[in-house]
Amino acid sequence: MTKEPVRIGRPPLLRQTNAQILLQLLREAGPCSKADLVRASGLSAPTVTNVVAHLALAGLVEPIGEGDSTGGRPPDILRFRAERGCVAGVEIGPDSLRFLLADLDGREIGKARVSLERRSSSPPLVCKRIVEEVRDLLRKLSQREEQLLELVVGVPAIVNVQEGVVMELSALKDWSNVAFGNLLARELKCKVTIENDTNLAAQGEYYRGAAQGEKHFVFITIGEGVGAGIFVNGSIYRGSQWTAGEIGYLRVPNISREHPSIHNYGKLEKLLGAPGILKSWQSNRGRSRTHPKVSCAADVFDLAAAGNAEAKRLLKQRATLLADIVLDLALILNPSLILLGGEVGNHPRLLEEVEVLLKGSEYGIVRVGLGALGQSAVLWGAVYSVLESAVLGLLRPSDSTSQ
Amino acid sequence: MACCGHPIRRVNKDTPEWSFSRTVALPLARLTDFIKKDNLVLVAFVPHMPKIPGAISSPRGAQQRHLLKQVDAREVLRQLRGQDFDSHKILERHAGLSSSRLSAAVSFLVKKGLVEKTCEGKSNAGRQNNALRIHAGYGHVIGVDIGGSNVRIALADMKGTVLGKWSASTKRTSSPDVVVEQIRNGVKNLLEDASVPHRSLLAVAAGAPGVTDVDAGVVVKTSYLKGWKDVPLRSLLESAFRIPVAIENDVRMAAIGENWMGAARGFDDFVFLAIGTGIAAGVFANGRLIHGTDWTAGEVGYMHVPGAPEEAARHGTPGSLESIIGGEGIRKQWLHSCNGAGIAATRNLTATEIFERARSGDLAAEVVLNRSAKVLAYAVYNISLVLNCAVFILGGGVGMSTPLWAATQRFLERYNDPAQPKLIVSSLGQDAQLVGAIRLALSKADESV
Numbered sequence: 001m002t003k004e005p006v007r008i009g010r011p012p013l014l015r016q017t018n019a020q021i022l023l024q025l026l027r028e029a030g031p032c033s034k035a036d037l038v039r040a041s042g043l044s045a046p047t048v049t050n051v052v053a054h055l056a057l058a059g060l061v062e063p064i065g066e067g068d069s070t071g072g073r074p075p076d077i078l079r080f081r082a083e084r085g086c087v088a089g090v091e092i093g094p095d096s097l098r099f100l101l102a103d104l105d106g107r108e109i110g111k112a113r114v115s116l117e118r119r120s121s122s123p124p125l126v127c128k129r130i131v132e133e134v135r136d137l138l139r140k141l142s143q144r145e146e147q148l149l150e151l152v153v154g155v156p157a158i159v160n161v162q163e164g165v166v167m168e169l170s171a172l173k174d175w176s177n178v179a180f181g182n183l184l185a186r187e188l189k190c191k192v193t194i195e196n197d198t199n200l201a202a203q204g205e206y207y208r209g210a211a212q213g214e215k216h217f218v219f220i221t222i223g224e225g226v227g228a229g230i231f232v233n234g235s236i237y238r239g240s241q242w243t244a245g246e247i248g249y250l251r252v253p254n255i256s257r258e259h260p261s262i263h264n265y266g267k268l269e270k271l272l273g274a275p276g277i278l279k280s281w282q283s284n285r286g287r288s289r290t291h292p293k294v295s296c297a298a299d300v301f302d303l304a305a306a307g308n309a310e311a312k313r314l315l316k317q318r319a320t321l322l323a324d325i326v327l328d329l330a331l332i333l334n335p336s337l338i339l340l341g342g343e344v345g346n347h348p349r350l351l352e353e354v355e356v357l358l359k360g361s362e363y364g365i366v367r368v369g370l371g372a373l374g375q376s377a378v379l380w381g382a383v384y385s386v387l388e389s390a391v392l393g394l395l396r397p398s399d400s401t402s403q
Numbered sequence: 404m405a406c407c408g409h410p411i412r413r414v415n416k417d418t419p420e421w422s423f424s425r426t427v428a429l430p431l432a433r434l435t436d437f438i439k440k441d442n443l444v445l446v447a448f449v450p451h452m453p454k455i456p457g458a459i460s461s462p463r464g465a466q467q468r469h470l471l472k473q474v475d476a477r478e479v480l481r482q483l484r485g486q487d488f489d490s491h492k493i494l495e496r497h498a499g500l501s502s503s504r505l506s507a508a509v510s511f512l513v514k515k516g517l518v519e520k521t522c523e524g525k526s527n528a529g530r531q532n533n534a535l536r537i538h539a540g541y542g543h544v545i546g547v548d549i550g551g552s553n554v555r556i557a558l559a560d561m562k563g564t565v566l567g568k569w570s571a572s573t574k575r576t577s578s579p580d581v582v583v584e585q586i587r588n589g590v591k592n593l594l595e596d597a598s599v600p601h602r603s604l605l606a607v608a609a610g611a612p613g614v615t616d617v618d619a620g621v622v623v624k625t626s627y628l629k630g631w632k633d634v635p636l637r638s639l640l641e642s643a644f645r646i647p648v649a650i651e652n653d654v655r656m657a658a659i660g661e662n663w664m665g666a667a668r669g670f671d672d673f674v675f676l677a678i679g680t681g682i683a684a685g686v687f688a689n690g691r692l693i694h695g696t697d698w699t700a701g702e703v704g705y706m707h708v709p710g711a712p713e714e715a716a717r718h719g720t721p722g723s724l725e726s727i728i729g730g731e732g733i734r735k736q737w738l739h740s741c742n743g744a745g746i747a748a749t750r751n752l753t754a755t756e757i758f759e760r761a762r763s764g765d766l767a768a769e770v771v772l773n774r775s776a777k778v779l780a781y782a783v784y785n786i787s788l789v790l791n792c793a794v795f796i797l798g799g800g801v802g803m804s805t806p807l808w809a810a811t812q813r814f815l816e817r818y819n820d821p822a823q824p825k826l827i828v829s830s831l832g833q834d835a836q837l838v839g840a841i842r843l844a845l846s847k848a849d850e851s852v
């Protein structure tokens with residue numbers, strides 16, 4: 001993994017930093033005058049004038065009229081133009097594509113969902129569907145295609161984020177070592193980022209959900225599969241080969257003991273994921289006819305909450321596995337918070353059970369909670385993760401011309 | 404407020420400061436302006452405000468240039484800590500600075516006497532290149548390793564060359580005051596022996612065997628030293644020496660040492676596993692140590708892996724992992740395994756000796772070795788999955804054992820994982836902590852430039 005080049009203290013960077021400071025003030029505090037910006041930023045008046053001109057040139061700020069005079073000429077009030085551009089998030093699921101478009105303040109301006117059939121899920125076809133749908137959305141919102149600044153795609157796979165390569169995606173056909181980023185960038189003229197979906201969900205919770213302000217936290221998703229997004233020092237940690245947080249293969253004690261039939265007990269997620277829970281339930285159901293029928297894993301947990309003994313046993317078993325995962329993560333990383341999400345992970349009964357199991361330990365203590373964004377965590381994470389770079393992208397070209 | 408077109412954010416009644424959750428804090432001046440203007444109660448409507456990813460708080464205005472030179476100078480020092488440079492050109496590429504900025508930073512450092520230019524550099528026909536390197540004699544630093552049984556001190560010059568070592572026992576009296584006094588004595592002796600004046604000392608770094616709050620400079624707790632709870636070690640040492648002090652947990656200190664001069668050189672992501680009486684990990688991620696929220700990241704002795712006991716851990720008892728691969732645990736298993744086989748156990752064997760016996764064909768010892776190696780392999784495997792870390796450095800009294808290393812590596816290979824973690828035995832051994840302490844002290848000294 002090559003590192004970003006070190007960028008220190010060159011004049012364009014200085015100007016960019018100043019621009020960032022002013023933009024942040026305008027975004028957080030709302031419209032205000034140049035004089036306010038001078039006071040609030042601590043920058044000199046000429047610098048602010050310069051930078052504001054630069055920002056106006058990039059279309060990022062505009063005057064919205066005159067404010068109240070304090071004696072002299074009434075000041076021009078400036079505001080951040082969030083509608084200058086937009087960013088799009090796409091989530092590739094096993095059977096659908098979901099889209100979210102947001103303006104530069106991160107406000108939703110459009111969303112869509114299209115279903116994905118397995119036979120039409122090869123990379124070129126998915127790419128085509130995404131491009132069509134994004135264009136369609138932009139048209140509906142009467143946005144020009146140039147206004148789309150960045151596109152982020154969340155994929156349930158290991159992703160080389162730097163090169164935009166999907167390394168392995170088992171849920172769909174023909175997805176192995178696909179340079180999906182290039183594929184999309186050829187069609188859409190914006191910057192394209194490909195990222196693991198769990199990492200995006202973690203970012204969603206960080207910027208907008210239950211993990212706001214947490215510098216060290218882990219987001220565990222349990223749905224079809226099991227994975228974790230790890231935040232260290234306020235940013236996502238991807239590991240040396242992009243696979244950090246692949247906890248589906250952890251080896252914890254209870255798998256080997258309670259399920260001797262599964263020799264390959266690296267497949268923790270086979271048990272803990274939704275299909276595993278359903279499978280266990282069905283196989284037990286075969287033995288006794290009194291079992292109620294369920295359609296998804298969450299139903300089993302609902303039954304446990306309602307007092308079904310078999311469901312309770314199953315819940316307890318899964319919670320024990322999860323508690324071991326939580327403990328290991330807490331000991332290795334010492335996060336302030338571990339969030340559970342995904343179809344299975346989001347169930348409050350599971351959380352309760354895990355909390356009971358963890359109560360005994362005096363080491364690896366960590367707060368465990370549920371994600372706040374549910375199904376849309378990935379999309380929000382996608383959008384928010386590039387808000388800043390989308391704005392900076394608008395500033396960069398004029399930087400080079402003014403040199 | 405809103406009527407004059409200035410929506411501002413809610414201000415907390417108790418603390419008269421802006422309630423910006425991140426990054427930019429506004430000066431009070433702006434607030435009072437508003438009050439003077441309108442005399443309105445300051446509760447403004449707050450619409451949904453996005454948090455802005457990656458925003459930086461930055462030095463402002465005129466200060467910036469001065470600060471930048473310092474930042475540049477530190478970057479130059481950081482590069483020079485890794486190697487000497489034959490020419491400006493090469494350093495330029497490494498430090499990512501423009502030629503003029505680099506020259507400014509270098510001449511600043513040369514003027515200060517911290518960096519020296521020599522004419523040894525290669526000349527290619529034209530003007531001769533100046534080689535750049537840190538001036539070893541600019542000052543001196545002290546590295547301290549406080550352990551459960553002794554405290555060790557090293558004196559080093561600015562290039563990190565060790566000029567002398569000193570140690571004393573902490574077995575009898577290990578109260579913080581006594582230990583600080585011991586360190587003070589040790590330093591005095593070292594300075595005299597090397598005939599270095601006290602004013603030449605620039606920084607001290609000390610490693611402590613317990614939970615260490617690096618920011619506050621406090622050793623929160625440790626089970627290895629009696630009476631150590633919330634000890635403000637940094638300020639104790641600062642008032643003893645009147646120079647900047649940095650403290651760090653001993654295992655992380657060792658990780659710093661291995662990263663600088665040992666088996667982890669050149670790795671930005673690796674785990675240093677110290678296995679002795681207990682087991683703990685020092686984790687480097689993206690070239691930085693992971694400390695965690697409560698400074699306890701890497702306390703892996705209580706991890707749950709297959710083959711280790713699963714009872715919830717209580718204070719005062721060894722962790723599940725520790726009971727199998729910690730020094731004491733290994734000895735217990737050995738005695739147990741001997742009794743089971745009806746052999747008279749040779750008492751007083753260390754874990755390392757037991758493992759050596761396994762290599763020479765002792766079956767009872769082999770059982771112990773295999774169990775330990777298997778559990779260690781599971782732990783390494785799990786940590787490497789979570790962190791996606793490919794390199795593990797084994798250190799500590801038990802961890803340095805070659806038979807344990809070989810057996811663990813064999814188990815890891817069986818797991819058949821595509822990205823198999825690689826185990827490397829520490830190359831600094833006992834000295835890892837001390838080397839790390841010197842490195843940290845050098846950073847501290849560089850910072851004060």
